[in-house]
Amino acid sequence: MEVKLVKPCGYCLGVTQAMKIAEKAKKSYPDKKVYLLGLLFHNEDAVKELSSLGLIVLDERKKGLKESLLEIEEGSVVVFSAHGHPEEYNEIAKDHGLIQIDATCCHVQENLEYARENQDYGIIYVGAKGHLEAEAFRANLPCCFYDVKSNELLGELPKGDEPLIVSQTTLSYEEVSRAFMAIRSLKPNARLGKERCLATSSRQNALKKAIEEGVDGVFVIGSSLSSNTKKLRDIALSYHLPTFMALNEDELRSLDIPEMKKAAVVSGASTDIATALRCASYLKGLFL
Numbered sequence: 001m002e003v004k005l006v007k008p009c010g011y012c013l014g015v016t017q018a019m020k021i022a023e024k025a026k027k028s029y030p031d032k033k034v035y036l037l038g039l040l041f042h043n044e045d046a047v048k049e050l051s052s053l054g055l056i057v058l059d060e061r062k063k064g065l066k067e068s069l070l071e072i073e074e075g076s077v078v079v080f081s082a083h084g085h086p087e088e089y090n091e092i093a094k095d096h097g098l099i100q101i102d103a104t105c106c107h108v109q110e111n112l113e114y115a116r117e118n119q120d121y122g123i124i125y126v127g128a129k130g131h132l133e134a135e136a137f138r139a140n141l142p143c144c145f146y147d148v149k150s151n152e153l154l155g156e157l158p159k160g161d162e163p164l165i166v167s168q169t170t171l172s173y174e175e176v177s178r179a180f181m182a183i184r185s186l187k188p189n190a191r192l193g194k195e196r197c198l199a200t201s202s203r204q205n206a207l208k209k210a211i212e213e214g215v216d217g218v219f220v221i222g223s224s225l226s227s228n229t230k231k232l233r234d235i236a237l238s239y240h241l242p243t244f245m246a247l248n249e250d251e252l253r254s255l256d257i258p259e260m261k262k263a264a265v266v267s268g269a270s271t272d273i274a275t276a277l278r279c280a281s282y283l284k285g286l287f288l
């Protein structure tokens with residue numbers, strides 16, 4: 001099969017940094033328990049790799065993060081995830097005598113600081129309810145919230161005429177546009193804030209270009225927990241193309257793939273390059 005590997009591919013900056021920070025935390029404190037508060041980023045294979053190094057993962061799907069944080073033994077190390085965290089967690093960690101290490105992505109942090117600087121205009125945050133990044137933002141800066149899952153505005157609109165719209169870093173152009181139009185119908189002078197992270201939009205745009213140049217199907221490599229990876233799948237589906245999603249080569253091999261001549265392989269920002277290349281190489285060997 002002819003395979004077009006969509007670029008960029010490989011870990012984004014925030015994920016690369018979070019991985020390094022977590023590994024360094026274990027090396028720096030070899031005699032202490034090192035906890036990751038929540039999946040450091042959304043990739044089950046990477047989290048397994050970190051567990052194999054001795055890091056203890058507190059999975060947000062099993063227990064609330066605050067509850068997990070309260071249960072960590074005094075003197076341990078806690079690593080906060082790339083998605084950001086409520087700032088009250090720093091106080092809790094301090095009170096519990098924990099050593100704190102922050103792996104929040106710089107773009108996520110910039111988004112929050114930018115919103116704080118413009119707080120006087122009123123902030124409307126566009127994000128997915130329940131996503132760690134969105135929930136951390138709302139905890140740190142209570143504001144009106146536009147949920148892209150339900151397309152609903154939650155909370156009171158800011159009083160000012162020109163509120164600033166700040167969006168979660170992993171949303172698609174379509175989601176932000178839809179939210180913008182809905183907000184503008186209520187606040188005609190609302191302004192859309194700067195896009196902080198190009199890691200996800202550049203992949204989305206490159207995938208659209210690859211599809212428009214002509215492919216018979218799309219393979220999305222990454223975790224079904226990853227918001228930006230799921231967006232890539234949604235984009236492929238919006239073109240009504242056969243679309244397959246797999247975390248890694250093993251999952252890909254287990255799929256029943258129909259014969260096709262040319263396919264695009266795209267990977268999420270939390271998928272490592274080696275996995276994406278292995279998947280592309282496997283697909284190239286099909287239907288020869």
Ligand code: SF4
Binds near residue numbers: 082105170198269
């Ligand atoms: S997708 Fe962007 S904002 Fe999210 S972790 Fe990666 S670089 Fe940071």
